[in-house]
Amino acid sequence: MAKDIYMGEVAANEEIQIDYFLMKVTLPLSFSEPLPGQFVMIRIAGLHDPFLSRPISIYSYTRGKSNCAIELLYRVVGKGTQILAGLIKGSQVEISGPLGGSYSIDHQKKNIVFIAGGIGIAPLSLLAEALCRKDCYSAAAMTFYLGAQTADAVVGLNRLRKLCYNITVCTDDGSLGQKSLVTKAFQKDIKKYSPSDTVIYACGPKAMVQSLSKILDGKYFCQVSLEERMACGVGACVGCVVAVKDGQGKLAYKRVCADGPVFDLQQIIWE
């Protein structure tokens, strides 16, 4: 049996902006090193309301001598995340993972473009870190477009600045960076990135991903991490599906938890 449910201990849980929290959880060393894009299912042992675990992307991973730690960057949107927000240092949480597949990082391309909406920065930040670690060539090739509704919803920027020199920040109301949708800001620059020399990684709300899909028009290689409500997180319930084109171009429903959460943008079928 390779996998387990881990008892994690909350080492820190801080409100970094209104409604946005950064939680650090220490775990035993048997928790494997996550790949960028992977997530955990988190719940509070014995709690039956809310009943199901919540999927949260892994934002960082560090390995010490006697244990390891992950960070989760999350936004309070409902009951489950509200309860997570209330946890204090020393609280126990049940964690299973790392789950799902990851972004692929073996492309040698001139341009590596990230497009993140809001909390979508979490998996992309881990990805940027992995690329920086891989080679300095990749580190220099990265450009990050980060969007949010307002300045209050821009999170993770300071850490990102250490990883990536070219960052364009956009907000819907102009309270930070450009007053623009993140996809529009990217579209303005699109001539800089020729399809054959560019790989694009995205994560954000459905509307953002959908408009990105229109802009790219199938011409670019783009991987995107998707979200759906989940129950099991391991592929057993077939509850978390999205519509994609299968090998023959026909409609198929794929599980975000087990077949994703990272998909090729071109595969996705929009309603």
Next chain:
Amino acid sequence: MNPSNKKKDAAMAVEIGGLKLKNPVMTASGTFGYGEEYADYVDLNQLGAIVVKGLSLKPRLGNPPPRIMETAGGMLNAVGLQNVGVDVFIKEKLPFLRQYDVAVIANIYGESTLEYSQVAKKLSQAEGVHALEVNVSCPNVKKGGLSFGSDPKAAAEVTRRVKAETHLPVIVKLTPNVTDIAAIAQSVEEAGADAVSLINTLTGMSIDLKTRTPHLKNITGGLSGPAIKPVALRMVWQVAQKVAIPVIGIGGILTAEDALEFMIAGAKAVQIGTANFINPRATIEIIDGIRHYLQNNKIKNINDIVGTLRT
């Protein structure tokens, strides 16, 4: 194996329509995939049986998302029986399960009595299937399923057709979305069912206040989890009094205590569904818990508590 272990294990064994199980704890269809999804978390050899996701003759696409929604003490699902189809199951999923020393029960579904019998026939010829569970009770598909399960005559007809195609024990899985579940149980017993399992999910719904739309694309879905346990328990008790064949109890079981309640109400075995989602090791913990209960209460054999409700 040392003799004391052997004795311990004999105390947990049950028999369902000729099928011998190590212990009375199985996984419920649709909540444990094809076994492989949880093989990293659970030693499948320890389970009483694995009931796989419902199989149809051809692969099924299933319903469009969103398919699930959490509710108080449970969840709604409208998966719509997305599955790989019986042929792919036999070719690609069954070999994995054959590596284990565990009973495999194939849950089957059809849109017609013909489809039920065709699926049953294919599975009966496959190596490594030990029993069939006939789903006449799925609330999330347009045709078949529930309509067979809510009419005693139709349920009996499906049972007869499946029995005619197979030498395997046939378990008929009943829906709670009927007025008199015991009448359906009696009807399938007369038609030759070797056991009945109950309950499948209760139809329900949930609404998003912001958008005034249903949370599920299918509008309605099947409710499962601890929220349905009292209803399931009552139905198991009612059915157990009316039929002589074994009853398998399902619905909201999270712990060994829950499972034992079902057995006292008359279930010879139980299935664990939604609990797997929040605790992948739920089945194993329940098996251990039942074993401890027997030891602590000096009960020699699990079968001794079946149907011992005092009223």
